[in-house]
Amino acid sequence: xxxxxxxxxxxxxxxxxxxxxxxxxxxxxxxxxxxxxxxxxxxxxxxxxxxxxxxxxxxxxxxxxxxxxxxxxxxxxxxxxxxxxxxxxxxxxxxxxxxxxxxxxxxxxxxxxxxxxxxxxxxxxxxxxxxxxxxxxxxxxxxxxxxxxxxxxxxxxxxxxxxxxxxxxxxxxxxxxxxxxxxxxxxxxxxxxxxxxxxxxxxxxxxxxxxxxxxxxxxxxxxxxxxxxxxxxxxxxxxxxxxxxxxxxxxxxxxxxxxxxxxxxxxxxxxxxxxxxxxxxxxxxxxxxxxxxxxxxxxxxxxxxxxxxxxxxxxxxxxxxxxxxxxxxxxxxxxxxxxxxxxxxxxxxxxxxxxxxxxxxxxxxxxxxxxxxxxxxxxxxxxxxxxxxxxxxxxxxxxxxxxxxxxxxxxxxxxxxxxxxxxxxxxxxxxxxxxxxxxxxxxxxx
Amino acid sequence: xxxxxxxxxxxxxxxxxxxxxxxxxxxxxxxxxxxxxxxxxxxxxxxxxxxxxxxxxxxxxxxxxxxxxxxxxxxxxxxxxxxxxxxxxxxxxxxxxxxxxxxxxxxxxxxxxxxxxxxxxxxxxxxxxxxxxxxxxxxxxxxxxxxxxxxxxxxxxxxxxxxxxxxxxxxxxxxxxxxxxxxxxxxxxxxxxxxxxxxxxxxxxxxxxxxxxxxxxxxxxxxxxxxxxxxxxxxxxxxxxxxxxxxxxxxxxxxxxxxxxxxxxxxxxxxxxxxxxxxxxxxxxxxxxxxxxxxxxxxxxxxxxxxxxxxxxxxxxxxxxxxxxxxxxxxxxxxxxxxxxxxxxxxxxxxxxxxxxxxxxxxxxxxxxxxxxxxxxxxxxxxxxxxxxxxxxxxxxxxxxxxxxxxxxxxxxxxxxxxxxxxxxxxxxxxxxxxxxxxxxxxxxxxxxxxxx
Numbered sequence: 021x022x023x024x025x026x027x028x029x030x031x032x033x034x035x036x037x038x039x040x041x042x043x044x045x046x047x048x049x050x051x052x053x054x055x056x057x058x059x060x061x062x063x064x065x066x067x068x069x070x071x072x073x074x075x076x077x078x079x080x081x082x083x084x085x086x087x088x089x090x091x092x093x094x095x096x097x098x099x100x101x102x103x104x105x106x107x108x109x110x111x112x113x114x115x116x117x118x119x120x121x122x123x124x125x126x127x128x129x130x131x132x133x134x135x136x137x138x139x140x141x142x143x144x145x146x147x148x149x150x151x152x153x154x155x156x157x158x159x160x161x162x163x164x165x166x167x168x169x170x171x172x173x174x175x176x177x178x179x180x181x182x183x184x185x186x187x188x189x190x191x192x193x194x195x196x197x198x199x200x201x202x203x204x205x206x207x208x209x210x211x212x213x214x215x216x217x218x219x220x221x222x223x224x225x226x227x228x229x230x231x232x233x234x235x236x237x238x239x240x241x242x243x244x245x246x247x248x249x250x251x252x253x254x255x256x257x258x259x260x261x262x263x264x265x266x267x268x269x270x271x272x273x274x275x276x277x278x279x280x281x282x283x284x285x286x287x288x289x290x291x292x293x294x295x296x297x298x299x300x301x302x303x304x305x306x307x308x309x310x311x312x313x314x315x316x317x318x319x320x321x322x323x324x325x326x327x328x329x330x331x332x333x334x335x336x337x338x339x340x341x342x343x344x345x346x347x348x349x350x351x352x353x354x355x356x357x358x359x360x361x362x363x364x365x366x367x368x369x370x371x372x373x374x375x376x377x378x379x380x381x382x383x384x385x386x387x388x389x390x391x392x393x394x395x396x397x398x399x400x401x402x403x404x405x406x407x408x409x410x411x412x413x414x415x416x417x418x419x420x421x422x423x424x425x426x427x428x429x430x431x432x433x434x435x436x437x438x439x440x441x442x443x444x445x446x447x448x449x450x451x452x453x454x455x456x457x458x459x460x461x462x463x464x465x466x
Numbered sequence: 467x468x469x470x471x472x473x474x475x476x477x478x479x480x481x482x483x484x485x486x487x488x489x490x491x492x493x494x495x496x497x498x499x500x501x502x503x504x505x506x507x508x509x510x511x512x513x514x515x516x517x518x519x520x521x522x523x524x525x526x527x528x529x530x531x532x533x534x535x536x537x538x539x540x541x542x543x544x545x546x547x548x549x550x551x552x553x554x555x556x557x558x559x560x561x562x563x564x565x566x567x568x569x570x571x572x573x574x575x576x577x578x579x580x581x582x583x584x585x586x587x588x589x590x591x592x593x594x595x596x597x598x599x600x601x602x603x604x605x606x607x608x609x610x611x612x613x614x615x616x617x618x619x620x621x622x623x624x625x626x627x628x629x630x631x632x633x634x635x636x637x638x639x640x641x642x643x644x645x646x647x648x649x650x651x652x653x654x655x656x657x658x659x660x661x662x663x664x665x666x667x668x669x670x671x672x673x674x675x676x677x678x679x680x681x682x683x684x685x686x687x688x689x690x691x692x693x694x695x696x697x698x699x700x701x702x703x704x705x706x707x708x709x710x711x712x713x714x715x716x717x718x719x720x721x722x723x724x725x726x727x728x729x730x731x732x733x734x735x736x737x738x739x740x741x742x743x744x745x746x747x748x749x750x751x752x753x754x755x756x757x758x759x760x761x762x763x764x765x766x767x768x769x770x771x772x773x774x775x776x777x778x779x780x781x782x783x784x785x786x787x788x789x790x791x792x793x794x795x796x797x798x799x800x801x802x803x804x805x806x807x808x809x810x811x812x813x814x815x816x817x818x819x820x821x822x823x824x825x826x827x828x829x830x831x832x833x834x835x836x837x838x839x840x841x842x843x844x845x846x847x848x849x850x851x852x853x854x855x856x857x858x859x860x861x862x863x864x865x866x867x868x869x870x871x872x873x874x875x876x877x878x879x880x881x882x883x884x885x886x887x888x889x890x891x892x893x894x895x896x897x898x899x900x901x902x903x904x905x906x907x908x909x910x911x912x913x914x915x916x917x918x919x
Contacts, residue, residue, distance in 0.1 A: 028616075029624035032589030035597060039588070039618035042598075043686050054675040066740060068698065080671050094740055094763070100703055100711070100719040102767035109764075110706070111699040111720055152473040162476055178801075180842070182477035185816040189792075192801045193743055197716070197724045201735035201805045208808075209653035211644075222644060225726060225733055225805045227716050228652055229641030230697040232660075239663045244841035246670035247492035247517055251846050253677040255490075260480050263841035266806075267822045271837040272509075272659035275537060275547035276808040277823065281835045282542045286808045292651050296537045296548050300630060302639065302649060309649055311634050316534070343539045385626055389634040389649055392641070392704045392711055395694065400622040406691050407701060419705035424695045425668050427617065430683035431675050 025403055043427040045405045053081020054431035058249065059142040062119065063087040063135075066094040067148035067194060068231050069176045069265050071115040072238025074146055077245065078118035079423035079433035085138070085449055086119045089126070090466060092442040105415050107442050114420045116439035122450070123443040123466045126157060130464055134454065135159055140167045141453050144245055146174045151181045151190055161260045171258040172248045176241050178202060180264035194265075199233025201225070203269025204276060212291030215349040223289070236272070237265020293348040299323065301352060302389055303359045309389040310364040312355065312371075315339070318382030325381060326374050327358040364388035408435045415439055480844040483821030491518025492846040496673070497579040497868075498522070499572070500556070501563060503530045505629065505655050506613060506689060507585030509552040509662035514581075514669065516839045516848040521556045522575070522864055524563060527886055529857050533894040543831055543898035545854065552662075553854035554836075557908075560858030560886040564594050567884045574869055576601050580676075581669055582610045587626070588618040598684040609672045611685040613665050618686045627689050632657035636693025637700060643713040661692040722766040723747070723775055726805070727783040727791075734783060734791045738800035739763055746798030751782045821847065828853040829906035830897055852906070857895040858887035863908035 021040070030036035060082045064070020078084040086093075092107060099109020108116070125131035136159060139145055145164065147154055154160050161173040178194040179186040179202075192198075200206045210226030211218045227233075241263040248259050270277075275296070279287060292301045299320070300313040314323030320342065324333040332354055336342050342351065359367060364386075371386045395401060396419075405426060409419045418438050425433030446466055450456040456464070493514055500511040500523040508523070508530070515521040535548030561568045573596070576582065582601060584591055591597055591612075598610045612618060615627020615635075630651055633639045638657070643650040668685050676682060694701075699720060700711045711719075716735075718724035723744075724737035738747040741763070748757035756778060760766045766775055783791055788804045795802035806814075812835065817823040824838045831853050839848050865871040865879070879885045888895035 025621055026619045027623075028619065028621045030589055030619070031587055031624055032592050035589035035592040036619040036623055038592075038597070038599065039684075039686055042684055043618075052675075052679075054671040057678070076667060097763045097767075098720045098739065099764070099767065100699060101769060102764035103703075103706070104764065105706075109699070109720065110702040114699055114702050151477075155473040155476075160473065160476075174841070178803075179816075180820055180822075182474065182481055183816040183820045185814075187474070189796055189803075191796050191799050192803075193737075193740065193799070195721070195724055195737035195739075195801045197718060197721075197726070197735045197737050198801050198803050201726070201803050204806050204808060204811050205652065205654050205656070206735075207653075207805050209642075210650065211647065222647060225716075226643070226650065227726070228656070229638060229643070229711075229713060230700065232652075232656065232696060235696045235698065236660055236663065239660065239667060240840045243513065243663060243667050243670060244843055246667060246674060247846065248843060250670060250674055250677065251490070251492045253674065257845065259843055259845040260477075261841050261843055262477065262481055262820075264820075264822070267817070267820070267837070267840045270806075270811055270817070270822065271839050272654065272656070272663075273808075273837070274654040275551050276654075277812060277836055278547050278550060278834075279537055280808045280812050282547075283540075287537060290653065294651075296535045300628070302630070302634065302651065304648070309634075309639075311628075311631050313628065313630070338539075339534075340539045343537070345538075385628060385631065387625075387631045387635060389639055390637060392637050392697075392700050393708075395635075395637050396701065396704060400616060400620050401691070401694075403620050404617060404688070404691065406694060409705075417705075419701055421695045421697075421701055424664055424687070424692050425671065425685075427686035427688075428668060428672065428683055429685070430681055431671065433671075 021403065042429040043432070045426065048426055048432040048434055052431055055080040055082040058082040058144065060084045060144040060146065061087060061138060061142050062146045064146055064148040064176065067176065068095060068111065068115060068196065068234040069237035069241065070146050070148040071095060072235050073176070073241035073245070074119065075115050075117055076239065076242040079425055079435065080431070084119040086121045087124050087135070088121065088442060090123050108439060113415060113418060113439045117420070117435045118437060119440070120445040120449055121440040121442065122446050125465055128465060132157055132159060136164065137454055139164045139171065143170070143249070144172045144174065146176065146241065148176045148194060150193065151177055151186055165258060169258060170252055170256060172245055172252065172261065174241050174245055174261040174263060176237060176263045176265065178264060178266050180267065181262040196231040196234040197227060199237055199265040199269065200227045202266035203233060204273045205269045208276065208287060208289045210289050210291065212293055212349070213288040214345050215291065217349065233265050233269060237263060237268045240265070240268040288345060293352065295343055295345055298342050298348055299351060299355060303352065303356050305359050305362060305364045305367060307363045310359065310367055311387050311389065312359070313385045314382070316382065319384060322374065322380055322382035323384050326370055326384060327355065329354070410438060412438055414441055481820065481842050483819065483824070486821060486847045486849050490846055492843065493518035496520070496581065498581040498583060499575060499579050500524065501582065501584040501586065501591065503585070504532060505552050505658035506662050507583055509659055510613070510665035511583055512552045512554055513663065513666040513839055515555040516850065517846070522559055523553065523556045524559050524561050525857055526562045527560070529892070529895050541894050544893045544896045545831060546894045550854045555851045557860040557864055558855040558858060559861055559864050561884065563596060565884055569595055571869065572596065573604050576604050576608055578868060580609065580673070582608060585613045588612065588614050588623055602682065606682060607676060607680060608682045609669060609676065611665055611669055611687060613661065613687040613689060615689045617688040629655040629658040632661070632689045632693050635690040637697055638693050641697065641700065641711050641713055644715040645713050649713065657689060657693050660696060661689045664692050717776065720767065722772045723779055725776055727780055729783050729786050729788045729791060732788045733805050734788045734802050735805060736779065736791065736800070736802045743800040747800040750794040750798045753778065824850045826850050830901060856888045856897045858885065860908055861885050861887065866909050
């Protein structure tokens with residue numbers, strides 16, 4: 021890689037070169053893996069929270085055994101417009117990395133026995149069934165931990181394993197939309213309540229575009245599992261992890277709880293506004309949208325200078341005025357009168373030129389709002405190997421996001437293979453762990 | 467059913483929030499040095515702090531910029547809520563690491579620490595003589611995580627990033643919003659919080675590796691890339707079709723039905739993708755024909771079919787109250803829930819009995835009620851001990867307890883402005899006006915009282 025690419029816009033070129041040496045993508049596969057010694061069963065069903073959690077562990081080198089029912093996990097069918105590549109949808113293919121795929125029928129006595137035997141040989145078990153389902157089959161934490169005291173058992177469900185609501189809704193399956201709805205964040209995401217220019221029918225709760233409930237929930241589960249593994253290195257003891265993705269969102273809902281605690285009041289939906297920092301928003305431009313910020317007094321002055329609007333600075337002189345929810349639509353619409361005359365790149369140029377001026381009053385930040393296709397074409401992401409492209413022997417040409425842990429200097433995360441068909445690893449895994457050979461395997465209904 | 471009851475009994479016993487302080491902590495004995503500001507870096511350390519790490523946070527003389535970010539510019543007891551939310555259980559030191567003497571003190575702390583986290587512009591710590599190379603010379607077991615928008619090398623390294631920039635540069639904004647309207651930010655600083663979580667995951671992997679090998683390492687983590695990672699099928703879809711993923715409001719394009727539906731008295735989130743669940747929903751609606759018409763889940767995902775299904779559910783939910791739909795979901799085995807508000811969550815008995823929302827008495831701010839980070843761990847649960855602190859509040863504790871400096875030397879460092887405390891002119895640096903100069907101080911020295919005076 022040439023020096024210019026490595027150094028980019030770095031403040032300290034020497035540091036960039038050093039960091040490149042330490043985290044060079046070409047070396048990643050030669051380095052050890054943090055969790056190479058850890059075995060995981062991911063028995064999740066119809067849940068990308070479970071799949072995301074086991075993806076993180078698999079990227080770090082854990083041997084993850086996916087257990088699916090004979091017909092395959094319902095998650096394989098969750099795909100936009102029903103698009104399938106062979107037996108799998110686009111979402112599943114993106115989250116099956118480095119995992120072994122076996123089938124097993126929990127409705128059969130034989131299947132339950134195999135499940136129990138495999139669980140005795142692993143460090144971690146992930147499941148996403150309705151609370152108590154596996155317990156009812158004799159395969160809950162209390163059963164499995166008897167044979168395997170160091171087992172870390174992680175159950176993931178929207179309502180969690182216990183509590184008033186978990187009991188009341190025990191018959192409900194878990195979904196991303198439920199996690200988002202119960203995570204409180206959805207109640208204040210969406211078009212702004214207080215902007216008169218927004219038609220009334222859009223003033224309602226809005227989910228994030230992607231499965232933020234599931235993915236965040238899965239990341240919390242992986243965090244909990246790693247905490248438990250660390251504790252186990254010191255105590256030798258396993259534990260039970262109760263992960264409710266809805267709580268995973270509630271816990272990161274900015275200051276909603278704290279503000280309610282001190283004031284007894286709820287905050288309105290802010291849309292692209294922000295009642296603690298503004299301007300800090302997306303604005304329309306000639307060719308799309310761009311982010312723009314100028315919150316603190318000097319930065320607001322700078323933004324007004326760039327727009328040549330001293331009157332705006334005078335009208336909203338302190339953060340008190342700029343954080344007033346009733347002023348924010350006005351400020352937004354005034355800024356857009358300026359930005360809609362230019363393209364996002366022209367605005368970036370103006371801002372960068374201003375920021376270089378010696379007499380600048382503050383710093384303004386801007387950046388165009390990118391579409392997925394634009395992101396796929398960016399040189400930076402290409403050099404950093406943000407995406408993995410491969411020709412899979414079964415699924416053909418694929419592109420999925422790489423491990424975001426790939427720049428760990430000693431134990432980089434990685435994607436070794438992308439996906440496996442339903443039951444593709446039955447022979448290998450059953451032979452390896454339970455010594456079940458070909459002929460016997462054929463007799464078991466998998 | 468006795469079986470269910472025993473599961474209930476077991477989980478109630480294992481996860482009883484009243485037992486939290488009787489249990490051990492996963493990260494007991496792990497010391498983290500936080501050279502961070504704003505939300506992302508401090509949040510990553512906060513996750514570790516609630517699970518038992520001793521996090522020492524360093525602030526410059528101006529203070530963390532979140533000391534000035536609070537809703538409606540309202541400072542409660544001199545506290546900025548923007549600062550409070552990602553800073554619990556920490557030890558607060560006022561010390562700028564760019565000062566050569568501060569650097570030596572910091573390196574002494576590195577010798578006695580496990581993790582260093584920074585979210586400054588890439589290369590800043592190196593310019594202070596505190597690059598990972600130098601940290602490792604003092605302590606080969608040290609783990610450093612550096613997080614910024616675009617990483618420590620590559621064409622865009624050095625470009626600044628904020629939460630909203632990462633949401634936009636990572637593609638989340640472009641797919642969030644209604645089809646016929648513009649792109650929208652999340653209602654919260656989601657790209658900060660979620661990236662922070664992935665940072666904490668990376669640190670935990672490194673700690674696990676170190677426990678086995680004794681080896682520390684350097685981790686370079688990119689905020690915008692972590693947003694990219696959160697977008698599930700977006701990338702494979704664009705790669706295969708050459709199309710952008712469109713905004714689809716609350717409708718899930720990969721699960722049908724999964725959407726937000728209008729009821730006579732509000733909104734209900736509803737999903738039923740599995741065969742039994744969809745059958746149950748159709749039965750609850752009294753429309754068994756819908757189920758027969760589209761027996762396979764992938765059929766239901768095709769555009770025209772999906773529109774018909776969602777439309778028929780809408781017509782049905784309009785005639786029901788939210789609670790009625792929730793009860794039918796319980797009965798027929800599909801998923802349905804109201805959208806919880808801050809008020810609902812604050813008063814939820816469920817969240818309190820799970821320890822998801824905890825109440826504690828802070829010596830400076832009094833009774834606090836806040837979320838405590840998930841997941842719930844049966845043996846090593848997370849806990850809230852205290853809230854955020856005025857600038858430099860724990861100088862005395864950190865330098866006396868960890869470095870063993872005598873009081874007069876700490877005083878000298880203060881006099882020479884190597885370390886410092888809150889600026890009385892800046893309210894959000896300071897303790898509450900009614901503070902008695904003693905409460906919350908971990909190792910009281912006379913200088914503390916003086917500063918209050």
